Amino acid sequence: MQKVIYPGSFDPLTFGHLDIIERLSRQFDEVVVLISWSSRKKYILDIIERKTAVTKVCQKFSNVRVDAFEGLLVEYVKKNNINMIAKGLRNARDYEYEMTMDHMNKTLFPDVETLYLISRPELSFISSTLVKEIASLGGDLKKFVPSEVEAYIKKKDKK
Numbered sequence: 001m002q003k004v005i006y007p008g009s010f011d012p013l014t015f016g017h018l019d020i021i022e023r024l025s026r027q028f029d030e031v032v033v034l035i036s037w038s039s040r041k042k043y044i045l046d047i048i049e050r051k052t053a054v055t056k057v058c059q060k061f062s063n064v065r066v067d068a069f070e071g072l073l074v075e076y077v078k079k080n081n082i083n084m085i086a087k088g089l090r091n092a093r094d095y096e097y098e099m100t101m102d103h104m105n106k107t108l109f110p111d112v113e114t115l116y117l118i119s120r121p122e123l124s125f126i127s128s129t130l131v132k133e134i135a136s137l138g139g140d141l142k143k144f145v146p147s148e149v150e151a152y153i154k155k156k157d158k159k
């Protein structure tokens with residue numbers, strides 16, 4: 001059984017992420033979407049809110065499971081017997097950044113491999129950070145995030 005893990009902040013999950021999940025679900029028997037944590041990010045949705053929103057969106061894929069974890073990615077991977085990580089690449093900047101993370105992860109756990117999927121051109125401009133900025137200024141998110149995710153962001157705004 002071929003398993004792959006797709007980790008990310010998903011704050012929020014965008015159509016770019018969803019495209020990667022869909023493509024992985026066609027190539028692997030099981031896809032674990034892992035809602036993770038990065039010290040570089042400031043989150044608007046907490047980890048439970050992100051997990052709930054992503055789970056709703058991923059219900060349509062029978063082989064996709066959503067989990068949340070605040071520790072080291074390689075520890076989760078080891079514990080769950082997964083040796084393939086998947087990441088999306090939008091541009092050369094993502095590549096540089098991912099290469100450093102890849103080396104760090106491989107140094108921590110040499111058995112792990114990372115697979116890179118190039119974003120579709122029509123989705124490669126979407127960024128979670130810019131989606132958050134548009135949301136904070138009351139802009140329309142329909143073209144960037146699924147409706148379930150938009151509902152979560154709107155609910156958060158009202159609090």
Ligand code: COA
Pocket residue numbers: 007008009010011014015016017020036037038039041070071072073074087088089090100101102104105119123124126127128129130
């Ligand atoms: N389409 C659209 N956007 C995409 C995309 C795609 N296909 N692929 C990536 N992105 C965007 C995201 O929206 C996000 O945009 P932003 O920078 O505007 O917020 C960005 O690319 C990637 O952010 P994120 O989801 O946080 O992923 P990441 O590649 O930076 O990795 C973790 C973050 C959480 C997976 C990583 O920090 C991690 O593994 N954390 C666990 C702790 C750990 O092990 N740390 C050591 C790591 S070496």
